[in-house]
Amino acid sequence: MKTAAWYFDFVSPYSYFQAMRLPALAALASWQARPVLFGALLGHWGTLGPAELAPKRQWTYEQCLWIARRERLPFRMPREHPFNPLPLLRLALVFATEGTVPLAIVSRLFAFVWQEGHVPGDPGPWQALLGELGVDPAQLDTPGIKGALRANGERALAEGVFGVPTTVIGQRRFFGFDATEMLVAFLEGDPWFESAAFRGLAAVPVGVERRRG
Numbered sequence: 001m002k003t004a005a006w007y008f009d010f011v012s013p014y015s016y017f018q019a020m021r022l023p024a025l026a027a028l029a030s031w032q033a034r035p036v037l038f039g040a041l042l043g044h045w046g047t048l049g050p051a052e053l054a055p056k057r058q059w060t061y062e063q064c065l066w067i068a069r070r071e072r073l074p075f076r077m078p079r080e081h082p083f084n085p086l087p088l089l090r091l092a093l094v095f096a097t098e099g100t101v102p103l104a105i106v107s108r109l110f111a112f113v114w115q116e117g118h119v120p121g122d123p124g125p126w127q128a129l130l131g132e133l134g135v136d137p138a139q140l141d142t143p144g145i146k147g148a149l150r151a152n153g154e155r156a157l158a159e160g161v162f163g164v165p166t167t168v169i170g171q172r173r174f175f176g177f178d179a180t181e182m183l184v185a186f187l188e189g190d191p192w193f194e195s196a197a198f199r200g201l202a203a204v205p206v207g208v209e210r211r212r213g
Contacts (some may be wrong), residue, residue: 002187004029005168007156008106009038010092011085013064013075014177015165016114019106020073021180028187029169032100034152035089038164041153045162046212051082067177076117086149087120088113090140091133093148099155108133 006022008015022031042049050060061077068075088109092101109129112118118125130137139145159168167174167183172193174183186193 002029002169003032004187005032005034005155005159006165007034007036007152007161007168008165009036009085010088010109010113011038011082012164013060013114016110017064017067017071017073017177018165018180019103019110020071022103023107025184025187028184031103033103033106034099034156035092035101035106035149036153036156036161036164037086037089037149041156041162041164044157047162049082074111074115076115078113078117078119079122080119083119083121085120087126087140089149090145091130091135093145093152094133094135094139096148099148099152105133 006018008019010016019033022033025031038049051057061081065075067073092105092109093099095101095105112125112129116125118129120126156166160173161168161175163175165175165177169186172186174180174186192198
């Protein structure tokens with residue numbers, strides 16, 4: 001069975017959608033759910049998130065509402081977006097083993113945001129969530145938790161992760177919820193991934209580079 005490192009951030013609705021698919025894929029891979037700070041990935045690669053461009057922000061929310069309808073998933077926009085996901089990322093890592101979080105915890109924290117519509121800045125719901133999980137708020141500020149999140153981020157960058165959700169299997173990356181079917185095909189051993197056409201993509205030369213700044 002292949003090992004699949006799954007990088008995600010609770011701020012990402014697309015990560016939520018894919019998280020809801022992972023239990024059904026448990027027979028295809030050993031999943032390592034690794035929370036990372038999406039903003040840090042964007043900063044490293046010098047890119048903008050979908051919510052940082054006004055027209056794309058609106059489109060993203062509209063598309064996510066449509067995806068939720070298509071997938072028959074509960075979906076509720078949080079009261080603000082983007083929001084600071086750090087408390088949720090650290091909360092997940094309280095339950096982690098070597099940076100990997102149990103999928104049950106991942107699902108519960110995604111539900112807090114994308115099904116119940118809360119963010120960590122909502123005092124009542126946030127305290128209720130901590131109480132439900134039996135976590136002291138002080139645990140989120142320990143060096144071990146902060147170090148685990150930083151280590152996940154460094155590992156993600158070393159593996160070429162540029163956004164969330166991304167699944168890394170060996171040297172191959174699968175980015176985005178819309179790549180889920182492609183990911184499943186790979187896990188099921190589709191020989192197309194060994195085709196000359198697919199393997200030749202790495203050799204396509206860069207023709208023009210856009211100036212930055």
